[in-house]
Amino acid sequence: MLPADGYVAVFTTPEGDVYRTPLVCWRADGPHVYGVTLHKGGLRRAEELPGFTRYAVKPDCSCDATAPAVPAPVDRQLASR
Numbered sequence: 001m002l003p004a005d006g007y008v009a010v011f012t013t014p015e016g017d018v019y020r021t022p023l024v025c026w027r028a029d030g031p032h033v034y035g036v037t038l039h040k041g042g043l044r045r046a047e048e049l050p051g052f053t054r055y056a057v058k059p060d061c062s063c064d065a066t067a068p069a070v071p072a073p074v075d076r077q078l079a080s081r
Helices: none
Strands: 007-012 018-029 032-039 042-045 052-057
Touching: 007 032, 018 052
Parallel strands: none
Antiparallel strands: 007 018, 007 052, 018 032, 032 042
16 A cells, blocks of 8 residues: 555546545555545545546645656446456
C-alpha cells in the first residue's frame, strides 16, 4: 500500500454532477492501481463504488514531482472478478 496524499477518486452522479473523494491509500498491481477511499464510515475500493470514473491528482495539490503518475482507471469488469 502506498500513501495517497494529493490523489482523489472521481465520481459522477446519475444527474451528471462530478465529485471527488480523497484516497486513503492505493496499491499497484502491474499496470493497475486500486485506490481506497472512505465511504459511509468504512474503507472501500474506489472502483467498486457507484459512479467511479477515474483517479486524479487533487486540483490544488502541490504534490511531489517524484510521486507516481496518476494511473489509468481499473477496468470495472476485471475488478469485479
